[in-house]
Amino acid sequence: MPSNTRPTQAHYVAPLEETPLVAIDSVTTEGKPSNLWRDAWRDVRKRPMFWISSALILLIVIVALFPDLFTQVPPNNDCQLSNSNGAPTTGHPLGFTRQGCDIYSRIIHGTSTSLAVGLIVTFLVAVLGIIFGALAGFYGGWVDGLLSRLGDIFFSIPYILAAVVIMSVFSQYANVWVISLAIGIFAWPATARVLRAEVFRVRNADFVMAATALGVSRFRILVRHVLPNSIAPVIVITTISLASAIVAEATLSFLGVGLPPSTMSWGNDISQAQVTLSTAPQVLILPSIALSVTVLSFIMLGEVARDALDPKARAQR
Amino acid sequence: MKIKRIGVAAIALAAAGALALSGCATSSEPAAPEGDATAIITTNGSEPQNPLIPTNTNETGGGKILDSIFAGLIYYDAKGAPVNDMAESIETDDAQNYTIKIKADQKFTNGDPVDAESFVKAWNYGAALDNAQLSSYFFDSIEGFSYDENVPELSGLKVVDDLTFTVKLKQPESDFPLRLGYSAFFPVPAAAWDDLAAFGENPIGNGPYMLDGEGAWKHNERIDLVKNEDYQGPRQAVNGGLDIIFYATQDAAYADLQGGNLDVIDAIPDSALGTYETDFEGRSVNQAVAVFQSFVIPDRLAHFGGEEGKLRRAAISHAIDRQEVTDVIFSGTRTPAHDFTSPVIDGYSEDIPGSDVLDFDADKAKELWAEADAISPWSGSFQIGYNADGGHQGWVDAVANQLKNNLGIDASGAPYPTFAEFRTAITDRTIQTAFRTGWQGDYPSLSNFLGPIYVTGAGSNDGDYSNPEFDALIKEGLGETDVQAGIEKFQQAQEILFEDLPAIPLWYATANGAWGENVDNVEFGWNGVPLHYEITKAAASK
């Protein structure tokens, strides 16, 4: 049976007049077939959380793309030690860092780097994690053995060692992409393992057996039925790993293998402010808040997406 | 909680240190009397990087232990002045031939005598190329020393009798006796040569302390020392022992001092530099030590050679407000430099002609920079290389910002991830920027801060600086048998350095330490390490 046609339901359903369950079991055969993504979108539009998080993310993206709209203070010039850890003054609403640079301006100008690293890493982790996890979990056997052990190897490499080696080799090209690659390439096994476990569980579910019985191809079952039903933990992990990625970038800078020192990023500022934690905590807290708000908006968006992709949860509301 | 250990330690001592002490319990025990001579002092340290063999130890972790368990010919008092320890006398007429007499009846803790042989053999071992000892270069001025072939016995060392030996140097060097307190020159007992690896693990010394039995060195954790009752030298311990706890971070050591788990620390974490003197009021120290910090601008960098280079170097020096950086970044725990040595060294002077190049003067800096631009216009960015694993980013960024603000040029730090990578780039001359350097004096002498770094072809002359006039003055200074005459030559040599600025002097490090309420009489030495043997510990009430 060609897998892209809908099976005709009539063969499987008893004549309507013979059963009292008419109302429940009746199937509309007219109209467009229901579609997971279209349903999800219809649902999402109604939720305020979706609009709040989208607005926040939009704002953050605008800040990242056009920092000059938000501040006229150059972030890296005219840092005076006499202003070190200074309180806010006119034109410098959040005060100064240890080096006497304007905190507000640095947060604004650091947005693009931090956001880019966060998003690229998250994307990389999600894609690699989903491919490896889904294939390993769904096909099992030697596929699982191969992919999972590959993940184990990547996972076992001490992160600092890998980062130092990779970044030294590519020191000429220390840009956002290389940094993100160096972070992401060792972070995906966690996602893969969690998804693999979830796929293990879902592949035995009734609806998968039903699809198999209907003759739907294995790959199509994986993509259409198993994945959407096992994606929830991946969304949770990846939205939080956005924060980890932004912090990891800071660790790399701290180790001297990150972006050039002139590049601004929240992570960098947070790690540099650690020294004055006890005397000037605000220098550390302010960029942390920027980081928190960004992660919060993505967590909220992830939450909405997760709900929308889970038809049962949708029905319950 | 240390009290229990005190009792045990005293017994262990009586039983010739046979007891291996296991972990101390946190239970409270009866308090010991004030200033108890059996009290154990606890302090911070770090895991030695090498086996505890005197000629193979060149870092502070192992050095701190060796200085406590060995006694050399001399030791340095708190001011850095040399005092005879094992030596009866060190005599010379020409600064080239030395006769060294050792005090009679000195013993290692295993009973071996401290005699001429124990010094000469140790030195010969340290100097021989095949033994690959990290401190071998300390012997390179002794006649017979060679880097090119293995010399098992230096021709310059001769045993005269049990307690006398002579040293012949390749050339007159009047500060040779000053060096003899450094750990590379410590004696080694005859028993060590049977199994040097075992000795490196459980060294047998002749100093004020000794290891608390076999296995007292608990790797990565601690080393426990107890008083050596056989030691007859001037560094008599007034306490019962010294427990050195190894820390990977200074933050942890500081927290332990605050939590009452340590008695003395000799390093303050960056995060507490601004607060430790109030946290431990009256129980902290911030005094100069023999560490000089600078950054080297190699001659080979574009725009930094010849007359243009001199102008730019002077401009950079004037553009740095050292006082501001030491105040803000180091919370006053560094002292702005006035010369190329250290204030704790005999002969130090703040007023060497030419030292005003170290004064902050933004206008002068701009002027000089413009003059240099007239010779050849500046292009590119000025960078200062540093190792990211050493906590240097703060001051490098601050200095770079000052250069940026005061010279109007692009300036930044250039971090290397590991110390190994940083030093390798310097050693093989691949580094193409200025780079930070620090020099910790091995022994308190002006020449030690000048000769090894700026003399043509010298080992640590990483900037490949060369000025024959300077070389000649250092050589003359070393040849002077009169200390004062030598100092004058070294000062004149520094005048040349102020002219050429092969390195830009920044500041001197200070000893930053603090101690708990139970201990007293804490005095920090010229090298920033407390004189542990002087510390008294009062009755703890825990």
Next chain:
Amino acid sequence: MAGYIVRRVLQAIPVLLGTTFLIYFMVFAMPGDPVVALFGDKTPPPQVLEAVREQYHLDQPFIVQYLLFLGGIFRGDFGTSFSGQPVSEILATTFPVTLRLALMAIFIEMVFGITIGLISGLRKGGIFDASFLVVSLILISLPVFVVAFVAQYVFAIQLGWFRTTAGPGAPIQDLILPAIVLATISFAQIVRLTRASVIETDTQDFVRTAASKGLSRRRIVPVHILRNSLIPVVTYLAVDFGTLMVGATVTEGIFNVPGVGRTLYQAIIRNEAATVVSFVTVMVLIYLFVNLLVDLLYAVLDPRIRYAK
């Protein structure tokens, strides 16, 4: 089942060979000469450098060094560190400490993370849910250094509830505070994972069936909802355990725990290949074992999962 376990154990061999080779190569490829670093800020004469290199076989080509190391491993000799200590001894002293610490951290994560995640999931959108979202956010946005520093200052120095750092032998009571700090790192992940999983399970048919059978909520929640929600959480905990076995550098540093993280970091910084590779080898073994255990656990948590074939 037995066949499955045997296969998994056999798979460990290529993984071990692959990892040791990769790590050894990485340490080798690390820029910088460890011997130069031994001399601190001072520059030794090249002849001395050469002599020291020879002593540690560092003058040999990479493949020779690797084979020498591998040959040693088969004889049970993991090499020695620069300080002359056998690496096997370092392994024997540090791994038990870190293992203890990691297990404690995992236990704390498990108890608090799952409980809070469960309640958040069952009362989705409520005050409890929202407040722990905020707590999670704070914890994931702050570097672990800050959490550790503050915890040490407040609970050890000010309140005196714990010893500031791990005392001799790193006993359990001294590891409680560092374990809590470590647990905060993954706390957010565990809470959010449990919560998401609970929300999903709560709407499953079998839960509705159980409810319609008249089972009390008190019974449904632990037996039907929680048990069926645990698979992703348990998986993540296993992954996290692996991370904790190597990655606790900062926390171990601040609390001076003589464990793997601290030692491994030092070894990496000093380019001590033998130490690094030996540590990672043991790490891989532990990780493979834990993963196998978790895979077997799946079948317990969800009887539909089978490892036949």
